[in-house]
Amino acid sequence: MEYEQLIKLIKTVSGSSLSSFQMENDGVKISMKKNMITSENVQKMPMPAAADGQMIGEEEKIPEGNMVKAPLVGTFYTSSAPGEQCFVKVGDTVKKGQVLGIIEAMKLMNEIESEYDGVVEAVLAENEQMVEYGQPLFVIRS
Structure with missing residues (x-):
């Protein structure tokens, strides 16, 4: 496989929704995997607590100015x-x-x-x- 063809293949797989790709051509094996992040893998982080136990966030008033x-x-x-x-x-x-x-x-x-x-x-x-x-x-x- 020529260098240009390999680069084109990598770009095509990277731009697709495939998570993995394998190919064999003339004794050359190519295998690619993407690290996919799904919503099931993402954990929600709790809001940090203030010293008095209140949650820091929208309720906290920022002085005017x-x-x-x-x-x-x-x-x-x-x-x-x-x-x-x-x-x-x-x-x-x-x-x-x-x-x-x-x-x-x-x-x-x-x-x-x-x-x-x-x-x-x-x-x-x-x-x-x-x-x-x-x-x-x-x-x-x-």
Whole structure:
């Protein structure tokens, strides 16, 4: 079997709904398997419980103000190094462009800067927490 034919076969099987494929041609055996995730294999994760036993989720009130959101997926850090003082904490006055935290993505440290002048009302992510794109990190009251 020619290289181009093999590549075409792999792409065809990958793009199909087949979970496995076997073939023998001129003494050459080809076998492919895909790892399929079905809904039966996926377990639902319980919501984390707050310290007082309440569930964290929709019921929790986020203070009103300007939201600073994660610009990328990664690990959020509140300080520049372990054991160092946090960039900001609740009650601190911040200026536009001031560093609020860091998100590490692909071994690169990305500073999260304030988009607003104001007072930090809430820090919504914990140190070393994985954050998603668009996830609220800070609330700043102007």
